[in-house]
Amino acid sequence: MFTKWNLLLDSIADGILMLDKDGHMIYCNPMVTQITGYEEHELLNQSFSKLNDEVADAIKTEYALNMAFRTGRFAAEGWKSHKAQGRFWGQAILAPVFDDAQQFQGYSCVLRDNNEKKKEEISLRHSEERYRLMVEGVKDYSIFLLDTEGHIVTWNDGGKYIQGYSASEITGKHFSIFYTSDDLASKKPEMELRIARQTGMYQEEGWRVKKNGSVFWASIVLTALYNEHNVLIGFSKVTRDLSERQKNAESLRESEERYRSIVEQVSDYGIFMMDEKGRIVSWNEGAKRIKGYDAKEIIGKYFSIFYQEEDILNGKPAYELTVARAVGKYEEEGWRLRKDGERFWANIVITAIYNTSRNLIGFSKVTRDLTERKKTEQALKESYQSSRQLAEELTATNAELSAANQELEQFTSIVSHDLQEPVRTLKSFLQLMNMKLDQGQFQDLKTYLEKSIHAANRMKGLITNLLDYSQISKNELVKENIKITELIDYTLQNLKASIDASKAEITVAIDPATQCIDADRIQLVQLLQNLLSNALKYTDDKVPQITIRCKAENGYVKFQVTDNGIGIDHNDLNKVFDVFRRLHTVKDYPGTGMGLAIAKKVVERHQGRIWLESEPGKGTTFYFTIRES
Amino acid sequence: MRKYKILIVENDEDELFFMKESFNASGLFDIIGDVKNGNTLFEWLSDKSAQVMPDIILSDLNMPGKNGYDILSEIREKEDYARIPVVITSTSSIKSVMEKCIRMGASDYLVKPESFIDYSSYAEDLYNRCNLKILG
Numbered sequence: 001m002f003t004k005w006n007l008l009l010d011s012i013a014d015g016i017l018m019l020d021k022d023g024h025m026i027y028c029n030p031m032v033t034q035i036t037g038y039e040e041h042e043l044l045n046q047s048f049s050k051l052n053d054e055v056a057d058a059i060k061t062e063y064a065l066n067m068a069f070r071t072g073r074f075a076a077e078g079w080k081s082h083k084a085q086g087r088f089w090g091q092a093i094l095a096p097v098f099d100d101a102q103q104f105q106g107y108s109c110v111l112r113d114n115n116e117k118k119k120e121e122i123s124l125r126h127s128e129e130r131y132r133l134m135v136e137g138v139k140d141y142s143i144f145l146l147d148t149e150g151h152i153v154t155w156n157d158g159g160k161y162i163q164g165y166s167a168s169e170i171t172g173k174h175f176s177i178f179y180t181s182d183d184l185a186s187k188k189p190e191m192e193l194r195i196a197r198q199t200g201m202y203q204e205e206g207w208r209v210k211k212n213g214s215v216f217w218a219s220i221v222l223t224a225l226y227n228e229h230n231v232l233i234g235f236s237k238v239t240r241d242l243s244e245r246q247k248n249a250e251s252l253r254e255s256e257e258r259y260r261s262i263v264e265q266v267s268d269y270g271i272f273m274m275d276e277k278g279r280i281v282s283w284n285e286g287a288k289r290i291k292g293y294d295a296k297e298i299i300g301k302y303f304s305i306f307y308q309e310e311d312i313l314n315g316k317p318a319y320e321l322t323v324a325r326a327v328g329k330y331e332e333e334g335w336r337l338r339k340d341g342e343r344f345w346a347n348i349v350i351t352a353i354y355n356t357s358r359n360l361i362g363f364s365k366v367t368r369d370l371t372e373r374k375k376t377e378q379a380l381k382e383s384y385q386s387s388r389q390l391a392e393e394l395t396a397t398n399a400e401l402s403a404a405n406q407e408l409e410q411f412t413s414i415v416s417h418d419l420q421e422p423v424r425t426l427k428s429f430l431q432l433m434n435m436k437l438d439q440g441q442f443q444d445l446k447t448y449l450e451k452s453i454h455a456a457n458r459m460k461g462l463i464t465n466l467l468d469y470s471q472i473s474k475n476e477l478v479k480e481n482i483k484i485t486e487l488i489d490y491t492l493q494n495l496k497a498s499i500d501a502s503k504a505e506i507t508v509a510i511d512p513a514t515q516c517i518d519a520d521r522i523q524l525v526q527l528l529q530n531l532l533s534n535a536l537k538y539t540d541d542k543v544p545q546i547t548i549r550c551k552a553e554n555g556y557v558k559f560q561v562t563d564n565g566i567g568i569d570h571n572d573l574n575k576v577f578d579v580f581r582r583l584h585t586v587k588d589y590p591g592t593g594m595g596l597a598i599a600k601k602v603v604e605r606h607q608g609r610i611w612l613e614s615e616p617g618k619g620t621t622f623y624f625t626i627r628e629s
Numbered sequence: 630m631r632k633y634k635i636l637i638v639e640n641d642e643d644e645l646f647f648m649k650e651s652f653n654a655s656g657l658f659d660i661i662g663d664v665k666n667g668n669t670l671f672e673w674l675s676d677k678s679a680q681v682m683p684d685i686i687l688s689d690l691n692m693p694g695k696n697g698y699d700i701l702s703e704i705r706e707k708e709d710y711a712r713i714p715v716v717i718t719s720t721s722s723i724k725s726v727m728e729k730c731i732r733m734g735a736s737d738y739l740v741k742p743e744s745f746i747d748y749s750s751y752a753e754d755l756y757n758r759c760n761l762k763i764l765g
Contacts, residue, residue, distance in 0.1 A: 416720070416721060416723075418691075420720045421641065421644075421720065424644075424720065424741070424743070424744055425641070425643045425644070427743075427744040427745070428643070428647050428744045428745030428746075429643075429745070431744055431745045431746045432647075432650075432745055435746075451643060455643070572694070
C-alpha cells in the first residue's frame with residue numbers, strides 16, 4: 001500500500017508538497033526538484049516562503065496558508081523561486097490537511113510550472129499591443145472594429161482625422177452614422193454587412209458623411225472577422241478619404257513626373273532623396289556622374305557611404321541630418337568620396353522635407369563637385385603668392401641694388417680722392433726736384449726723394465687694401481667649421497711682432513659653452529687682425545691692454561675686443577666703418593682707413609652685426625657676432 | 630695790391646707744404662695759420678691769443694675728424710666767424726660734391742691743381758675770387 005502511494009506521488013507530473021502546520025515543507029516529490037531546481041534536502045524543514053520569488057516573503061506565505069485554511073483551497077499564480085534560473089512562472093494550490101480525527105495536520109500543495117504558457121501569453125500581449133498601437137496611430141486610414149450588428153467597438157486616430165469623431169463619442173454608435181440619407185433610405189449599411197458576412201469582404205468607393213455633416217469620397221473595405229470556431233465576432237472597417245487625392249492625383253502625378261525627369265536629367269548637381277534615416281531613395285544623373293554609383297547599386301544604402309572614415313567615426317552624417325532636421329537645412333563644403341575611393345571637394349546642401357501634415361518624410365541632398373573650382377582657386381592663389389613673392393624679391397633686390405649703387409658712388413668718390421692724393425704728391429715732389437735742380441739748389445733733394453718714396457708706398461698700401469676689400473665683397477665665402485680658440489691663437493700669432501714691440505698685455509676669455517663657428521677662415525682672421533691692430537695702434541703711448549671675449553648668444557657667438565686706447569669721439573662712432581675714413585692724421589696714426597671698412601664687410605657677408613662702444617681717453621670695445629655652427 | 634690773410638685747413642702735410650710754397654712765392658696771400666682739420670680750426674679761432682682773424686679760410690674737404698662739411702655747417706652757427714668766407718678745395722671735381730658744398734654755405738669751390746707746378750695759377754685764381762667775394 002505504502003509503495004503504491006509512493007509510486008503514485010513520485011510519478012505525478014505536478015509538484016506535490018506536504019507542509020506542517022507552520023508552513024514548513026516536510027515532503028516533496030521528485031517533480032518539485034525538477035520544477036524548482038532545489039534538491040529535496042534543500043527544501044525540507046524550510047519555510048514554504050523559500051519558493052516565493054521575493055526572498056522569504058513570510059507575510060505573503062502566511063496570507064496564502066491562512067486563506068487555504070479558512071476556505072479549504074487557495075490557488076495563486078506568480079513568480080516562484082528557481083534555484084538556477086532565478087524565477088519561473090508557477091501556480092501553487094494549497095489545501096489544509098486533516099487527519100481521521102479531524103485534527104489539523106498541515107497543508108498539501110500542488111506546484112505547477114506555467115512558465116512556457118506565461119511567456120506565450122506575454123509575447124502575445126506584446127504583439128497585440130503593438131498592433132493596437134499601430135492601428136491607433138495610423139492617421140491616413142480610419143480603422144475600426146464593428147460588432148456583429150454593426151456597432152462601433154474600437155476607434156483610431158485616422159477616424160478622428162477623417163470622420164472627425166473622438167473615440168469616446170463614437171464607440172457604441174452604429175456605423176450607419178457615416179452614411180448619407182439616400183444610402184440610409186436604401187438600407188445600404190445593412191446590405192454591406194450582409195455581403196461581408198456572406199463573402200468575407202465588401203469594398204467600394206462612395207460618399208460618406210463626416211461629423212460636421214460634410215461628405216467626402218471614401219474608399220472603404222469591410223471585412224468579416226471570425227474566431228477559431230468560425231463564429232462571426234464582428235467586422236473590421238478601413239476607410240480612406242480619397243477626395244483630396246482624387247482632385248489632385250492627376251495634376252500631382254504630372255507635376256511629380258515633370259520634376260522627377262528634370263531632377264533626373266540634371267548632371268551638374270548630384271540630387272538625391274533620403275528617407276528620414278538617411279537611406280537613399282532616389283538618384284539622378286548628376287549624382288551618378290559625380291559619385292560614380294548607378295541608381296540600382298546605391299538606392300537603399302545609407303548616405304554615409306560618401307563620407308571619409310574619419311567623418312563617420314565622428315558621427316558627421318548623423319549630425320548633418322540632425323542639423324537639417326532642427327533648422328531645416330545643413331550646408332557645408334568638405335571632402336566626400338567617390339565610388340572608386342577618390343576624394344572630391346563637395347558643396348552639399350541637405351534639406352529636410354516635410355509632408356503637408358508637417359511630418360518629416362526625409363531629406364533631399366544636393367551635391368556639387370567643387371574639385372575643379374578648388375584646384376583653379378588654389379592655382380590662382382599660388383600664382384598670386386608667387387608673383388607677390390617675386391615682387392617682394394624684386395623690391396628687396398632693388399633696395400639692395402640702390403644701396404650697392406650708393407655704396408659704389410661713395411666708394412668711387414673716396415677712391416678717386418684718396419688714390420689721386422699720393423700720385424699728386426709724387427708728381428709734385430718730382431716737379432719740385434726738377435725745379436730745384438734747375439736752380440742749382442741741392443740741399444733738400446734727399447728729403448723730397450724720401451717723401452716721394454713714402455707717397456709711392458702709401459699708394460701701394462691703398463691699392464692692396466682696396467683689392468682686399470673688393471675680394472671680400474666679390475668672392476664666394478669658403479665656410480668651414482672653425483674652433484674659436486684656434487682662430488684667436490692664429491690671429492695673435494700673425495700679430496706677434498707688433499704685440500711684442502708694444503709689450504701689449506692680451507687676455508683671452510672664451511665662454512666654454514661656445515665651441516665653433518661656421519665662417520670663412522681667411523676673412524675671419526683678417527677681421528680679428530684689423531680690430532686687434534687698431535687696438536694696438538691707437539694707444540697714446542700707453543702699454544696696450546687688450547681683452548678678447550667670446551660668448552654664445554641666441555645662436556650667435558658674440559666677440560668682444562676691448563682696448564685701453566685713445567677712444568673715439570661720440571660724434572665719430574658712425575664714421576669709423578667708412579671706406580678710407582681716418583679719424584686721425586697719417587702722421588699721428590698711420591693707416592689707409594680701410595681696416596674697419598673691411599671688418600664691417602666681413603661681418604656683413606657672414607650675416608652678423610658689428611658695433612662699438614667707446615669713451616675718449618679710456619678705450620674702445622668692438623663687438624661683432626657670427627652665427628654658431 | 631691788397632694781400633689777403635688766409636688760414637689753411639689741410640691734413641696732408643705734403644699738400645700743405647706745396648700750398649705754402651706756392652702762396653708765399655705768389656706774394657698774394659699772407660698765411661696766418663694752418664690746421665689739420667675742423668677740430669683744430671675751431672680751437673685756433675677760439676684761441677684768445679690769436680688776435681688776427683683771417684680774411685678767408687681755405688679748407689680741404691676730406692679730413693680725419695671734422696671734415697669740410699662739418700666746418701661749413703658748424704661755422705654758420707658761430708656768430709664770431711659766421712661772416713668769414715670758407716672756400717673748399719679738393720681733388721674731386723664731381724659736380725654733386727661741389728653743389729653740396731655751395732648749398733652748405735661755401736663761398737666757393739676750387740679743384741686742387743693737378744700737381745705742384747699748377748699751384749701758382751691756382752693761387753692767382755683764388756686771389757681773383759677773393760677780390761670778388763670780399764670787395765665786391
